[in-house]
Amino acid sequence: MTILYNLFFLLFSLLVTCILLFLLRVVLIKTGLIYIVKKKWRSIEDCFHVYQFFKVPEFNEGMQRNQLYHKVLVYLNSLTFIEDSDFTNLFTGKKPNEIVLHLDPNQIIEDDFLGAKISWINEDKTLVLKIRKADKRRVLRPYLQHIHSVSDEFDDKKRGLKLYVNVVDHQGDRKERWRSVPFTHPSSFETIAMESDLKNKVKSDLYSFAKAKQYYHRLGRVWKRSYLLYGPSGTGKSSFIAAMANFLSYDVYDLDLSKVSDDSDLKFLLLQTTTKSLVVIEDLDRYLSEKSTAVSLPGILSFMDGILSSSCGEERIMVFTMNRKDHVDPAILRPGRIDVHIHFPLCNFTAFKTLANSYLGLKDHKLFPQVEEIFQKGASLSPAEIGELMIANRNSPSRALKTVINALQTDGDGRGALNLGRGSCENGSRKPVEEIGEPSGVFCKEGANAVKELKKLYGFLRVKSCRKSQSFDLNSRQNEG
Numbered sequence: 001m002t003i004l005y006n007l008f009f010l011l012f013s014l015l016v017t018c019i020l021l022f023l024l025r026v027v028l029i030k031t032g033l034i035y036i037v038k039k040k041w042r043s044i045e046d047c048f049h050v051y052q053f054f055k056v057p058e059f060n061e062g063m064q065r066n067q068l069y070h071k072v073l074v075y076l077n078s079l080t081f082i083e084d085s086d087f088t089n090l091f092t093g094k095k096p097n098e099i100v101l102h103l104d105p106n107q108i109i110e111d112d113f114l115g116a117k118i119s120w121i122n123e124d125k126t127l128v129l130k131i132r133k134a135d136k137r138r139v140l141r142p143y144l145q146h147i148h149s150v151s152d153e154f155d156d157k158k159r160g161l162k163l164y165v166n167v168v169d170h171q172g173d174r175k176e177r178w179r180s181v182p183f184t185h186p187s188s189f190e191t192i193a194m195e196s197d198l199k200n201k202v203k204s205d206l207y208s209f210a211k212a213k214q215y216y217h218r219l220g221r222v223w224k225r226s227y228l229l230y231g232p233s234g235t236g237k238s239s240f241i242a243a244m245a246n247f248l249s250y251d252v253y254d255l256d257l258s259k260v261s262d263d264s265d266l267k268f269l270l271l272q273t274t275t276k277s278l279v280v281i282e283d284l285d286r287y288l289s290e291k292s293t294a295v296s297l298p299g300i301l302s303f304m305d306g307i308l309s310s311s312c313g314e315e316r317i318m319v320f321t322m323n324r325k326d327h328v329d330p331a332i333l334r335p336g337r338i339d340v341h342i343h344f345p346l347c348n349f350t351a352f353k354t355l356a357n358s359y360l361g362l363k364d365h366k367l368f369p370q371v372e373e374i375f376q377k378g379a380s381l382s383p384a385e386i387g388e389l390m391i392a393n394r395n396s397p398s399r400a401l402k403t404v405i406n407a408l409q410t411d412g413d414g415r416g417a418l419n420l421g422r423g424s425c426e427n428g429s430r431k432p433v434e435e436i437g438e439p440s441g442v443f444c445k446e447g448a449n450a451v452k453e454l455k456k457l458y459g460f461l462r463v464k465s466c467r468k469s470q471s472f473d474l475n476s477r478q479n480e481g
């Protein structure tokens with residue numbers, strides 16, 4: 001009997017203890033006393049550990065600014081732990097609704113890295129790193145590397161992206177061949193009408209490239225990746241490049257081959273590009289089709305290989321655009337020179353609905369079935385053309401749709417069948433040619449005279465190419481065909 005009684009008493013006291021502990025935890029969390037307890041616990045723990053201190057002064061002996069101090073400060077201010085310190089200063093950032101937290105003097109920030117508890121004390125113009133001696137050998141160097149990469153990433157985002165364009169080398173001294181302006185193109189993957197699975201594949205391809213430094217070095221390959229965006233004019237290639245740059249927070253080097261004097265000049269231009277950048281050559285097919293060019297094909301091939309040295313090919317994405325790739329030397333298109341081919345087709349009904357939603361705010365409309373039927377019959381226009389019509393009639397969505405329908409019926413007749421890459425190919429077979437990672441073997445050939453004379457529509461359907469800053473006649477495309 002007594003055993004039962006003792007057992008019962010033991011269970012009861014266990015239950016009461018659990019309830020008391022639970023209540024104590026609730027009170028500590030609700031009142032914030034938990035932080036004081038944790039602090040006290042840490043100070044008791046500290047008594048059982050030997051610590052090492054590393055000072056990061058703001059200025060060195062020569063009173064020059066210590067870059068590491070700035071990086072550590074950027075890193076600490078990016079930590080969520082900063083909100084846990086007793087005193088933190090709040091400032092408005094560059095953007096109106098941005099609030100930036102700055103550490104108060106003599107405040108301590110706790111951090112942990114690779115399981116080690118690390119703290120920083122913000123003394124007057126010096127940041128003091130406090131780390132357990134037992135953790136130092138394992139943690140210190142990777143921790144400082146981590147601070148470097150986080151603060152560099154933070155600085156890049158803050159500095160804003162740059163667009164570099166190459167200028168003609170008048171003096172022949174090869175100095176300063178790139179001029180830069182802030183890159184503010186608003187395009188994002190969300191604003192591009194493209195099949196979402198293709199868009200997601202590209203985004204994950206870009207994301208995994210940006211994190212793949214060790215992988216490329218293990219393979220002994222230059223850490224670069226190249227994309228070919230090809231398709232008719234006005235299908236979003238340049239906008240997509242802007243979306244890639246914004247997605248990766250990479251600068252853009254827009255390389256105009258017509259301003260390059262020769263092969264070595266081209267190499268020199270590549271040498272002057274920086275890491276984390278997109279090096280873009282638009283309308284490469286057009287340049288290659290010219291009879292005499294200042295840059296030779298081997299010059300372009302070695303540029304594409306980025307083999308000059310890993311220092312100038314590293315962490316760069318090369319993007320080439322073409323309207324057509326069937327006339328281009330296959331050596332240009334082989335994997336390693338062009339790793340990913342992305343086809344930009346003329347509009348189909350899905351892309352049309354995306355544009356109708358973006359430009360007119362229409363998710364559905366009674367005229368949609370008529371539009372879908374016209375697309376199914378093979379008519380099509382480029383997203384630029386449809387976008388222009390929608391913008392011009394954005395105050396009346398119905399009028400905009402009627403204008404698009406009229407344009408599809410008069411201009412788009414049959415062009416959908418010419419939809420390069422995705423549609424009928426030479427042998428007429430409908431072979432989807434969407435590649436990402438694998439260059440396509442089959443290419444569609446534009447049918448002769450399949451596009452009606454568009455003179456009567458010329459004044460109506462002008463498509464401005466953002467690169468050539470001039471509108472170009474849709475007719476000219478037929479001659480190219």
Ligand SMILES: Nc1ncnc2c1ncn2[C@@H]1O[C@H](COP(=O)(O)OP(=O)(O)OP(=O)(O)O)[C@@H](O)[C@H]1O
Pocket residue numbers: 191192193194232233234235236237238239240323344383384385387464465466467
């Ligand atoms: N797929 C698309 N989704 C959204 N907008 C598009 C798309 N394609 C084109 N546009 C719009 O059409 C205009 C021209 O697009 P862009 O300059 O990207 O075409 P492009 O393919 O580069 O043309 P080109 O081959 O003549 O240089 C841009 O304002 C862009 O917003």
Ligand SMILES: [Mg+2]
Pocket residue numbers: 237238239282321465466467
């Ligand atoms: Mg373009």
